[in-house]
Amino acid sequence: MSKTVTLAHGAGGKQTSELIHEVFESHFKNPLFTADDAAILEIEPGKLAMSTDGFIVSPYEFPGGNVGKLSICGTVNDLSCMGAEPLYLTCAFVIEEGFPMDKLEEIAAAMEKTAAEAGVRIVAGDTKVAGKGQVDGVFITTTGIGRIRDGVRTGGALAKPGDAVIVTGDVGRHGCTILLARNEYGIEADVDSDCAPLWGTVSSVLDASDDIHVIRDATRGGVGTVLYEIAEQSNVGVRIEAEAVPVDDAVKGVCGMLGLEPLYLACEGRLVIIAPREEADGIVEVLRKGKYSGNAAIIGEITEDMPGKVVMTTEIGAETLLPQPGGELLPRIC
Amino acid sequence: MAEGNKVSAREIIENYRGPKLRIMEVCGTHTHEIFRLGIRNILPENIELISGPGCPVCVTPVGFIDEAVYLAQKCGCTITTFGDLIRVPGTEKSLAGARSEGAKVQPVYTPTDAVQYAEEHPDEQVVFLAVGFETTTPSACLAVRMAKDKGIKNFSLLTANKTMTNAYRALKGSADAFLYPGHVNAVTGADSCAQLVDEGIYGVVCGFTAREILTALAVTIRGLEKGEPFFRNCYPRVVTDEGSISGKKIMEEFMEPCDSEWRGLGVIPQSGLRLRSEFAEYDARVKYKLPEMKGKPNPACRCGEVLQGKCTPADCKVFGKGCTPLHPVGACMVSNEGTCAAWYAYRRENINE
Amino acid sequence: MCVGLPARVVNIKDGMALVDASGARRQVSAELIDELDPGDYVMVHAGVAIAKITADDEEETDALLGEL
Numbered sequence: 056m057s058k059t060v061t062l063a064h065g066a067g068g069k070q071t072s073e074l075i076h077e078v079f080e081s082h083f084k085n086p087l088f089t090a091d092d093a094a095i096l097e098i099e100p101g102k103l104a105m106s107t108d109g110f111i112v113s114p115y116e117f118p119g120g121n122v123g124k125l126s127i128c129g130t131v132n133d134l135s136c137m138g139a140e141p142l143y144l145t146c147a148f149v150i151e152e153g154f155p156m157d158k159l160e161e162i163a164a165a166m167e168k169t170a171a172e173a174g175v176r177i178v179a180g181d182t183k184v185a186g187k188g189q190v191d192g193v194f195i196t197t198t199g200i201g202r203i204r205d206g207v208r209t210g211g212a213l214a215k216p217g218d219a220v221i222v223t224g225d226v227g228r229h230g231c232t233i234l235l236a237r238n239e240y241g242i243e244a245d246v247d248s249d250c251a252p253l254w255g256t257v258s259s260v261l262d263a264s265d266d267i268h269v270i271r272d273a274t275r276g277g278v279g280t281v282l283y284e285i286a287e288q289s290n291v292g293v294r295i296e297a298e299a300v301p302v303d304d305a306v307k308g309v310c311g312m313l314g315l316e317p318l319y320l321a322c323e324g325r326l327v328i329i330a331p332r333e334e335a336d337g338i339v340e341v342l343r344k345g346k347y348s349g350n351a352a353i354i355g356e357i358t359e360d361m362p363g364k365v366v367m368t369t370e371i372g373a374e375t376l377l378p379q380p381g382g383e384l385l386p387r388i389c
Numbered sequence: 390m391a392e393g394n395k396v397s398a399r400e401i402i403e404n405y406r407g408p409k410l411r412i413m414e415v416c417g418t419h420t421h422e423i424f425r426l427g428i429r430n431i432l433p434e435n436i437e438l439i440s441g442p443g444c445p446v447c448v449t450p451v452g453f454i455d456e457a458v459y460l461a462q463k464c465g466c467t468i469t470t471f472g473d474l475i476r477v478p479g480t481e482k483s484l485a486g487a488r489s490e491g492a493k494v495q496p497v498y499t500p501t502d503a504v505q506y507a508e509e510h511p512d513e514q515v516v517f518l519a520v521g522f523e524t525t526t527p528s529a530c531l532a533v534r535m536a537k538d539k540g541i542k543n544f545s546l547l548t549a550n551k552t553m554t555n556a557y558r559a560l561k562g563s564a565d566a567f568l569y570p571g572h573v574n575a576v577t578g579a580d581s582c583a584q585l586v587d588e589g590i591y592g593v594v595c596g597f598t599a600r601e602i603l604t605a606l607a608v609t610i611r612g613l614e615k616g617e618p619f620f621r622n623c624y625p626r627v628v629t630d631e632g633s634i635s636g637k638k639i640m641e642e643f644m645e646p647c648d649s650e651w652r653g654l655g656v657i658p659q660s661g662l663r664l665r666s667e668f669a670e671y672d673a674r675v676k677y678k679l680p681e682m683k684g685k686p687n688p689a690c691r692c693g694e695v696l697q698g699k700c701t702p703a704d705c706k707v708f709g710k711g712c713t714p715l716h717p718v719g720a721c722m723v724s725n726e727g728t729c730a731a732w733y734a735y736r737r738e739n740i741n742e
Numbered sequence: 743m744c745v746g747l748p749a750r751v752v753n754i755k756d757g758m759a760l761v762d763a764s765g766a767r768r769q770v771s772a773e774l775i776d777e778l779d780p781g782d783y784v785m786v787h788a789g790v791a792i793a794k795i796t797a798d799d800e801e802e803t804d805a806l807l808g809e810l
Contacts, residue, residue, distance in 0.1 A: 239497070240497075240498040241498060241499075241502060241769065241789075242498070242766055242767070243766070243767045243768070244765050244766040303765075305764060305765030307764055308749075308762075308765050308766030309766040311747040311763055311764075311766070312763060312766055312786070369427045369599075370426065370599055371426055371428070371603070373426060373427030373430050373431050374427050375425065375430060376734070378734030378735060385472030385475055385476070385496060386471070386472040386496060386498065387472065387745060397807070398807060401810070418744060471788070498768075498788065499788050499789020499790065500789070502789065521788070522744065524788075524792060525787065528771070528787075528788050528789055531771055531790065571746075572744035572746045572787055572792060575746075575785060575793040576774070576792055597746060598799045600800065600803045601803060603803075604807060607807065607810065608810065623802075625796075625797075625802060626795055626798070626799065627793045627794075627795055627796075629793075633774040633775065633793065635773055635774050636774040639773070
């Protein structure tokens with residue numbers, strides 16, 4: 056097979072089937088992976104969750120993962136947040152002409168590995184090739200179906216005054232990793248993306264408590280954005296302790312150099328969990344034993360006052376609003 | 390912070406009951422930290438903090454953005470800049486607007502990175518937007534020296550560098566005392582502000598941690614209470630009396646004083662720096678024969694009065710309505726350090742939209 | 743106006759210092775400071791070490807408050 060992806064690989068002929076055969080099928084092979092126009096699935100009765108997401112990341116590989124791993128984690132985590140065990144995924148690729156075949160192979164391998172870990176099966180796929188410059192490397196869209204656990208109902212509108220706010224780990228790692236990987240600012244730091252499939256994390260939490268109100272993964276815009284979304288959807292206030300928010304030292308250092316706030320940097324393996332205060336310690340205890348949530352922490356509470364706002368208790372004990380995130384993330388230097 | 394029977398900075402601030410005090414934090418990073426830490430929320434009513442003109446992005450005039458947009462779009466230059474400037478509105482558009490129309494705009498961490506970019510992209514004409522005060526200006530001078538030493542011809546500066554001393558004089562009546570910007574003084578030295586006492590300009594050099602800001606405020610309050618002329622360096626771990634001699638020397642070597650326009654404040658004599666004529670080949674205005682650009686600020690915008698403490702952002706008709714961080718009208722809404730942006734981000738009440 | 747970050751000097755060569763701020767490392771200009779050694783702490787602004795840091799803020803503020 057050629058060393059790079061060519062427009063012929065997207066033309067539907069021999070090269071297309073070669074690409075599908077040698078790169079995708081060899082990694083995604085399972086009894087349900089369809090050679091036909093659609094996959095046929097048997098699903099137990101119950102409530103289903105379904106989600107779709109597009110993944111574009113520059114650079115497409117970074118410390119701690121690549122766009123392939125990200126594309127599985129993103130959809131798996133979206134399903135998991137609804138209390139749904141991820142079952143099936145489909146994936147659609149748009150690949151830039153000239154993309155190195157060995158890198159595509161690595162991306163597919165990462166997808167295989169991550170899907171296996173998450174216990175989800177890839178059942179259908181699509182490949183398109185776009186001309187040079189029409190896309191940046193490779194774009195992947197994944198769509199997933201999961202089965203919601205009996206009796207579980209989570210949602211952004213379900214936070215209640217008195218609930219505790221938990222994060223499952225240190226914040227801002229993925230965003231910081233990507234910023235460094237672009238190498239625009241000449242800064243080096245040992246930071247890996249937190250990108251991870253979180254069904255295991257969610258199911259352990261659902262086992263520990265049957266009264267979870269909100270689970271949301273903090274992706275674009277970071278934990279700060281998620282807290283504002285929940286405050287608005289639930290029409291409640293959120294109060295967080297600035298010093299309780301776990302942040303990796305190196306992430307702090309990078310943010311200090313560039314004048315950025317870790318609470319607004321993207322995560323790809325962190326959840327915000329909201330549950331009654333009396334459940335919170337037990338949940339954190341379980342989380343801290345988990346593979347991807349060793350430094351989980353309670354960072355605040357849901358309040359009746361200041362609905363729609365996120366208030367922060369600062370290091371001097373004063374209160375201030377967490378500024379609402381928005382706009383392009385630009386370093387503040389002078 | 391309270392140890393033994395020593396009175397804490399916070400107690401001095403919270404328990405102040407004397408006549409009304411107006412204290413101007415000059416530096417945008419102070420504004421940002423004061424909001425971030427919630428310090429305004431612990432002040433008694435009779436202490437007013439005014440956010441001064443120490444955010445270079447905020448005081449950069451509209452015409453400067455127009456010049457940068459002209460260089461990008463008419464001259465085909467690659468604009469390299471500190472990230473904060475990208476969204477500042479010009480007369481017609483910001484650099485972000487120009488970028489969406491195809492202009493090349495590249496944020497950098499330091500001006501010498503822009504020189505490196507020029508070296509790596511010999512086909513592009515690279516211009517660095519040199520804004521900032523004495524803290525930042527040496528880095529722009531180092532960039533010119535690096536370009537000169539390496540024989541890099543496709544690099545130049547569009548300068549809007551400013552110096553603080555005459556700005557303090559211009560703002561003398563706006564506040565009872567200044568919290569001086571510690572990192573400017575790190576370069577210029579504490580003496581540069583100590584000398585202003587003779588002109589009736591008082592204040593303290595202020596650091597940037599919570600402790601340092603609270604302590605500087607407490608020292609200022611005690612100083613004003615005594616009613617005598619005062620100056621205090623409250624940041625001696627970073628700021629020496631004379632500052633950075635090498636830093637001042639390199640500015641002197643490459644730049645010379647000039648009159649400078651401050652957005653909202655107008656032209657302050659001898660408050661700017663421009664490249665000396667022997668470095669004209671690195672001066673984008675000379676190199677590209679830039680026409681003079683006056684720039685037309687939005688007439689509804691009251692950034693100028695905000696910067697002088699004559700009104701608060703809430704007094705401005707467009708604040709929070711036509712002017713928000715996502716769609717800034719005035720420069721004070723653009724930078725996170727800007728007074729309006731800080732007011733907007735930390736406002737407690739919803740603005741009637 | 744001038745975001746500054748305290749960082750430790752790791753090494754110095756040809757007027758440039760490699761500095762480390764809790765794990766974030768970057769080359770910065772060391773030319774504004776006359777005497778600088780590895781292990782010193784500096785205030786970094788926009789790629790330039792603008793000053794040596796000679797104490798921590800607690801010592802400094804305690805001393806200032808002691809005078810009031």
